[in-house]
Amino acid sequence: MGAWTERELATLAEVAETFVRGDARRRARLTTEALERAADPEQVRQFHRLLGLMESRFANLILGRRPTPFTSMSPAARERYLLSWSTSPFASRRTAFGTLRKLMTFLAYADPGADASGNPRHAVI
Secondary structure, three states: OOOOOHHHHHHHHHHHHHHOOOOHHHHHHHHHHHHHHHOOHHHHHHHHHHHHHHHOHHHHHHHHOOOOOHHHOOHHHHHHHHHHHHOOOOHHHHHHHHHHHHHHHHHHHHOOOOOOOOOHHHHOO
């Protein structure tokens, strides 16, 4: 489908970190690998566009009233940003929020870890 840019991976890592703390870069990579293997090519293209919009100052100014790229926001601002999507009047933003939340949370708890010794989050449950 195409290479993932460092900027997209950084954005995806910050999304992952916002939903579940820790191992965000690994989860970003796992996400891109899963999408490339299992998602429809059009869905992957939409995911690339979504990450680009999250980093767009103009899109964030229009949709969120703040001209700040997602990766430049504080952790609290990123959380508010994503939570605002869950109640957005735009169905596409609500869908994007649900997709990101489910995917990032699933990968955070399903990942056996880099050395396959076990997921440390399982001890917390």
